[in-house]
Amino acid sequence: MILLDGAATAKSIKLEIASEVEALKKSGQKVPHLAAVLVGDDGASMTYVGSKVKSCEEVGFVSTLITRPSNTTEEELLQIVDQLNRDPEIDGYIIQLPLPKHINEHKILLAIDPEKDVDGFHPVNVGKMMLNLPCFLPATPAGIIELLRRYQVPTEGKHAVVIGRSHIVGLPVSVLLQRNAYPGNCTVTIAHSRTSDLKSLCKSADIVIAALGKPEFVTGEMIKEGAVVVDVGITRVVDASKKSGFRIAGDVNFAEVAEKCSFITPVPGGVGPMTIVSLLMNTLSAVKNHR
Amino acid sequence: MILLDGAATAKSIKLEIASEVEALKKSGQKVPHLAAVLVGDDGASMTYVGSKVKSCEEVGFVSTLITRPSNTTEEELLQIVDQLNRDPEIDGYIIQLPLPKHINEHKILLAIDPEKDVDGFHPVNVGKMMLNLPCFLPATPAGIIELLRRYQVPTEGKHAVVIGRSHIVGLPVSVLLQRNAYPGNCTVTIAHSRTSDLKSLCKSADIVIAALGKPEFVTGEMIKEGAVVVDVGITRVVDASKKSGFRIAGDVNFAEVAEKCSFITPVPGGVGPMTIVSLLMNTLSAVKNHR
Numbered sequence: 213m214i215l216l217d218g219a220a221t222a223k224s225i226k227l228e229i230a231s232e233v234e235a236l237k238k239s240g241q242k243v244p245h246l247a248a249v250l251v252g253d254d255g256a257s258m259t260y261v262g263s264k265v266k267s268c269e270e271v272g273f274v275s276t277l278i279t280r281p282s283n284t285t286e287e288e289l290l291q292i293v294d295q296l297n298r299d300p301e302i303d304g305y306i307i308q309l310p311l312p313k314h315i316n317e318h319k320i321l322l323a324i325d326p327e328k329d330v331d332g333f334h335p336v337n338v339g340k341m342m343l344n345l346p347c348f349l350p351a352t353p354a355g356i357i358e359l360l361r362r363y364q365v366p367t368e369g370k371h372a373v374v375i376g377r378s379h380i381v382g383l384p385v386s387v388l389l390q391r392n393a394y395p396g397n398c399t400v401t402i403a404h405s406r407t408s409d410l411k412s413l414c415k416s417a418d419i420v421i422a423a424l425g426k427p428e429f430v431t432g433e434m435i436k437e438g439a440v441v442v443d444v445g446i447t448r449v450v451d452a453s454k455k456s457g458f459r460i461a462g463d464v465n466f467a468e469v470a471e472k473c474s475f476i477t478p479v480p481g482g483v484g485p486m487t488i489v490s491l492l493m494n495t496l497s498a499v500k501n502h503r
Numbered sequence: 504m505i506l507l508d509g510a511a512t513a514k515s516i517k518l519e520i521a522s523e524v525e526a527l528k529k530s531g532q533k534v535p536h537l538a539a540v541l542v543g544d545d546g547a548s549m550t551y552v553g554s555k556v557k558s559c560e561e562v563g564f565v566s567t568l569i570t571r572p573s574n575t576t577e578e579e580l581l582q583i584v585d586q587l588n589r590d591p592e593i594d595g596y597i598i599q600l601p602l603p604k605h606i607n608e609h610k611i612l613l614a615i616d617p618e619k620d621v622d623g624f625h626p627v628n629v630g631k632m633m634l635n636l637p638c639f640l641p642a643t644p645a646g647i648i649e650l651l652r653r654y655q656v657p658t659e660g661k662h663a664v665v666i667g668r669s670h671i672v673g674l675p676v677s678v679l680l681q682r683n684a685y686p687g688n689c690t691v692t693i694a695h696s697r698t699s700d701l702k703s704l705c706k707s708a709d710i711v712i713a714a715l716g717k718p719e720f721v722t723g724e725m726i727k728e729g730a731v732v733v734d735v736g737i738t739r740v741v742d743a744s745k746k747s748g749f750r751i752a753g754d755v756n757f758a759e760v761a762e763k764c765s766f767i768t769p770v771p772g773g774v775g776p777m778t779i780v781s782l783l784m785n786t787l788s789a790v791k792n793h794r
Contacts, residue, residue, distance in 0.1 A: 318636060335630030342629045343670055345609060369699045377681055379634050390668055390693050399704070401692040402681050408660045413690070 213470055214363065216442070216477040218355070221362050222485035226271050229492055233272035236499070245274040246330065246495045247296055247305035251289060251315070252282030256448075257308050264306070267488045273495060276302070286315045290323055297325040304330030304348075304498040306491065327501065330494035333380065342387060348494045353385035355486030356421065356442055358493075360395040365419075365440055365475055372398040373414055375430070375463070376423035381444050385421055410434075422463035432468030440475040444483050504761055505654065507733070507768040509646070512653050513776035517562050520783055524563035527790070535790045536565040537621065537782070538587055538596035542580060542606070543573030547739075548599050555597070558779045564786065567593070577606045581614055588616040595621030595639075595789040597782065618792065621785035624671065633678060639785045644676035646777030647712065647733055649784075651686040656710075656731055656766055663689040664705055666721070666754070667714035672735050676712055701725075713754035723759030731766040735774050 237243060246268050250261045261277065268275035278292060289311075296305045305328055311317050326336035332350040340347035349357075360367060372389045376382035382402060389398040398419060403410055414420055414434040422430045423444035435441060445463030462479030470476050477483055528534060537559050541552045552568065559566035569583060580602075587596045596619055602608050617627035623641035631638035640648075651658060663680045667673035673693060680689040689710060694701055705711055705725040713721045714735035726732060736754030753770030761767050768774055 318634075335634055335636065336626050337630065338633045339626030339628065339630030342633060342674060343609075343626055345626065369697045371699075377683075383633060383678070383681075386693075387674070390674075390695065392668075392695075392697075397695075397697040399692060399694050399698040401690060402677075403690050404681065404683075404688075406660045406683075406688040407690040408662075 213473050214475045216359050216363055216365075216475050216482060218359055218477060218483055218486045219481040221359055222489040225358070225489045226267065226492070229271040229489075229496055232496060237272070242303075242499055243272065243274055244495045244499045245276070245301055245303050246491070247276040247278060247302050249278045249280070249289075249292060249296075249305065249307045251280045251284050251308070252312050254310070257310070261308050264488055264491060267492060268495075271492055273492070282312045284312070284315075286319065289315060289320055293320060293323045297323075297328060302328065304328045304495040306331045328498065330491055330498055332384075332494065338379075338384070341384060344391065348498070349388070349490065350380055350384045351490035351494070352381045352423075352444060352483060352487045353388050354490040354493075355488075356385055356444070356483060357388050357395050358490065359442070359477070359483070359486050360440075363475060365395065367395040367419065368397040370398050370418035370440075371401065371416065372419040372421065373401045373403055373417035374421045374423065375403050375410070375414070376421075376425070376444075377402055377404040378423065381423040382421075385423070389419075389421075424463055426463055427461035428463070428465040430464040430469060432465065432472060435469050435472045437472050438474045439472065441469055441473050441477070442483060443477050443479050446479060446484060504764050505766050507650050507654055507656075507766050507773060509650055509768060509774055509777045510772040512650055513780040516649070516780045517558065517783070520562040520780075520787055523787060528563070533594075533790055534563065534565055535594050535786045536567070536592055537786045538567040538569060538593050540569045540571070540580075540583060540587075540596065540598045542571045542575050542599070543603050545601070548601070552599050555779055555782060558783060559786075562783055564783070573603050575603070575606075577610065580606055580611055584611060584614045588614075588619060593619065595619045595786040597622045619789065621782055621789055623675075623785065629670075629675070632675060635682065639789070640679070640781065641671055641675045642781035642785070643672045643714075643735060643774060643778045644679050645781040645784075646779075647676055647735070647774060648679050648686050649781065650733075650768070650774070650777050651731075654766060656686065658686040658710065659688040661689050661709035661731075662692070662707065663710040663712065664692045664694055664708035665712045665714065666694050666701070666705070667712075667716070667735075668693055668695040669714065672714040673712070676714070680710075680712075715754055717754055718752035719754070719756040721755040721760060723756065723763060726760050726763050728763050729765045730763065732760055732764050732768070733774065734768050734770050737770060737775060 326334045332348040337347045374386045386400045386402045390400040419440040421442045427447045443462035443464040448458040449461040451459040617625045623639040628638045665677045677691045677693045681691040710731040712733045718738045734753035734755040739749045740752040742750040
C-alpha cells in the first residue's frame with residue numbers, strides 16, 4: 213500500500229510555486245495577490261480561510277483577508293465583490309462558503325468576475341471545464357487529479373466510482389476522471405443517496421472517490437483488493453479521548469480499507485492540503501492570464 | 504416492449520407549443536423568432552437545418568435561415584453572430600455544426616450571447632446546467648429526458664450507462680440523469696472508447712443511452728432483459744437495396760435488442776424529433792425570459 217501523501221505533495225508543489233513567484237519578482241513582474249472574504253464566525257470556515265492565507269504567505273503571494281460580521285447584507289457583500297472585481301491589484305479571490313442563510317449564494321457566485329474566480333465555482337468556469345477549455349478548475353477535484361498525477365496512479369480504462377454528487381467535488385471530479393487525458397480516461401460511475409446496492413458497486417471499482425461527508429462510511433468489505441481510494445471527507449467526530457473533545461474523520465474507515473489498497477489518501481493530510489495548493493495554482497495562473 | 508415514439512411525442516409537444524404561440528399572439532405579445540446559420544453545403548447539415556426551419560413554421564414561430572458559402576471567413580461569421588446578438592427581433596439562434604475547418608468553433612461559440620444560445624452550447628449554459636440553475640439545456644439530452652418523462656419511465660435508483668462522452672450528448676445527458684429530479688436520480692456510468700469490458704457493463708445497466716456514433720454497435724447480448732434503451736445514433740449506411748443507396752442506422756441493433764427491452768427508441772423517429780422539439784422549447788422560453 214502506498215500512501216497518497218497530500219501534505220508532502222502539497223509541500224513540494226508550494227516550493228515550485230514559491231520559485232515561480234521569485235522568478236516573477238526578479239523579472240519585475242506582479243506578485244500574485246489572493247483575497248479571501250469571510251462572512252460570519254463559523255469555526256470551520258475560519259480554520260479553512262486561515263490555512264489559505266497562511267499558504268499564500270508560504271509561497272510569497274500577497275494576501276488580503278476581508279472579514280465581515282454574520283449580519284452583513286447581500287447588498288453589502290455584492291459591493292465587496294464589485295470592488296474586488298474592479299481592483300487591478302487583486303488577481304483572484306474567494307468567497308468562503310457557506311454564507312449566512314439570508315444571503316443568496318448563487319447571486320454572489322454569479323457576480324464574481326470569472327477571470328478572478330480562483331475557486332472555479334462560476335458557471336463560466338464550470339462550463340469551460342465541461343468543454344475542456346482553459347479555465348480555473350474547482351480546487352478539490354483539481355487537487356485530487358494532481359495527486360493522482362504526482363503518484364503516477366494508472367487511470368486509463370479503470371472503473372472509478374465517485375460517491376457523492378456535490379457541485380464542488382463529486383460532480384466535477386467525475387467529469388475530470390472521464391476526460392480523454394491523464395489522469396483521466398476512466399469509466400466513471402457517479403453514485404449518491406439514491407444508488408441501490410452501493411456496496412457491490414464500490415467493490416467492483418478500481419478507484420473510489422469518497423465525497424459524501426459521512427464519517428467512515430466506506431468499510432473494508434466495500435473495497436476490492438488493490439483498489440485506489442481517495443477520501444475527500446473531513447468531519448469532526450466526538451471523541452472523549454481527545455483533549456479537544458473531537459477527532460477529524462474521513463469518509464473512509466482507514467484502518468480497514470488501507471490494507472486492501474494499492475494507493476490511499478489519509479485524513480487529514482490527503483486531499484485537504486492539495487485543495488489549498490490548487491487554489492494557489494489557480495491564483496498563479498490568474499496572474500499569468502492577466503499579464 | 505413499449506416504443507418510445509419520439510415522432511409522436513414531438514408532434515404532441517409541437518401542438519402544445521403552437522397553442523402557446525397562439526396565446527402570445529392573442530395577447531399582443533412577440534412571436535418567437537429563431538434564426539439558423541448554415542455555413543457550407545454539407546448534406547446532413549442542410550437536412551438538419553431544413554427540419555428545424557420547417558418545425559418553426561409548424562408551431563407558428565418566425566424563422567430566418569442565413570446561409571453562407573463554405574469559404575466564409577471566421578471574421579465574417581463573427582460579424583453575423585454579433586448582428587444576431589444585437590437584433591432585438593431574434594429571440595434565439597443556432598450556428599449549425601460542424602463548421603468548415605478554417606473556422607474555430609470555440610471562438611464562434613464563445614461569441615454567442617448566452618441569452619440567445621438556444622442550442623445550450625455556450626459555457627455559461629453548460630455551467631448552469633451542471634449547477635442546476637435555469638438555463639438553455641442542450642437539445643439532444645433535454646429531448647431524451649423529456650421523452651423519458653412523457654412515457655413515465657422509472658429512473659430513480661436505476662443504473663444508467665451512457666456510451667459516448669461527447670460534449671453535446673454523452674456528457675450532458677449523464678449529468679442530467681444523475682440529478683436529484685425526475686427523470687433523474689440514476690446511478691450513472693459514462694463509458695467510452697477506453698472503457699474495458701463494455702459488454703458486461705452494458706449488460707448490467709437498467710438504462711442504456713447509446714451515443715457513440717457506431718451503427719448497430721449495441722447488440723442483443725449486451726442488453727439485460729427489461730432494460731430501457733435510448734438510441735442517439737444516426738448514421739448513413741450503404742444499402743444497395745434502397746433507391747437512395749443508403750439507409751439510416753442507429754447505434755443499436757434494433758431487431759436484436761427491442762425484444763429484450765421494456766422501452767426502446769426507434770431510429771429514425773426516436774431521439775431525432777425530440778432534439779428539434781427541445782430547440783423549439785428553448786426558443787419559446789427565450790421569449791419568456793426577454794419579456
